[in-house]
Amino acid sequence: MVITLFNEDETILKKIGNLLVKHNFNFVYVKHDHEESNLSLEKNKVNLFRFESLEKVAKTFPLHYKLNKNITLNLKRRCVYNEKEKVEIPLSTIEFKIICTLLDNLNSVVTTDLLLDRVWGIDDPIGTDNLYVYINRLRKKVELDPKCPAVLITHRKYGYELKKYIES
Numbered sequence: 451m452v453i454t455l456f457n458e459d460e461t462i463l464k465k466i467g468n469l470l471v472k473h474n475f476n477f478v479y480v481k482h483d484h485e486e487s488n489l490s491l492e493k494n495k496v497n498l499f500r501f502e503s504l505e506k507v508a509k510t511f512p513l514h515y516k517l518n519k520n521i522t523l524n525l526k527r528r529c530v531y532n533e534k535e536k537v538e539i540p541l542s543t544i545e546f547k548i549i550c551t552l553l554d555n556l557n558s559v560v561t562t563d564l565l566l567d568r569v570w571g572i573d574d575p576i577g578t579d580n581l582y583v584y585i586n587r588l589r590k591k592v593e594l595d596p597k598c599p600a601v602l603i604t605h606r607k608y609g610y611e612l613k614k615y616i617e618s
Contacts, residue, residue: 515553516615517592517601523549530591544569545588548581552602552612561609585610 513525520534529540541549547569552560562578569584570576585604589596603611 516617518594518615519617520594521592521601523553523592525550539591541588541591542584544584545591548584548588549592549612552610556612557614559605559609559611565610 515523515525517523517530520532522531522533523529524531524538527538528546529538531538548565551565551568562581565581566576566578569581585602586596589599589602592601593599601613601615603613605611
């Protein structure tokens, strides 16, 4: 899950980081108005970033996110890697925006309207049919079985959800 915190000092961030580790959060995303730097809490495997967006973090750090047992999302390279087939599958710009929006709201349903706004912008007259096409393309890249999705879930007439992978 990615969490946004505003203008907190480093002492508070460390306390929050320790708390989040107890609840198995993967990383923490922090938005600040001033200087851009990062604070790494390696012993807790939590990174606290002072950046404006997940996309900006993706351009700066080689972040990887495990979607399921065979598929890993590489945010820096804008691709997914299939470990079973040993192949890297690039994501289109639209697919990358969709997955970043869903990753920002991991394990939460993102409404269709919010996805349309974040990906295409409010002024672009793109319909839900186009979103559906891109979700299907993305699903073929990130699911073990696209016909029976476990990672990218559709909530009919409402939106989409990216599920957190839990290793067993």
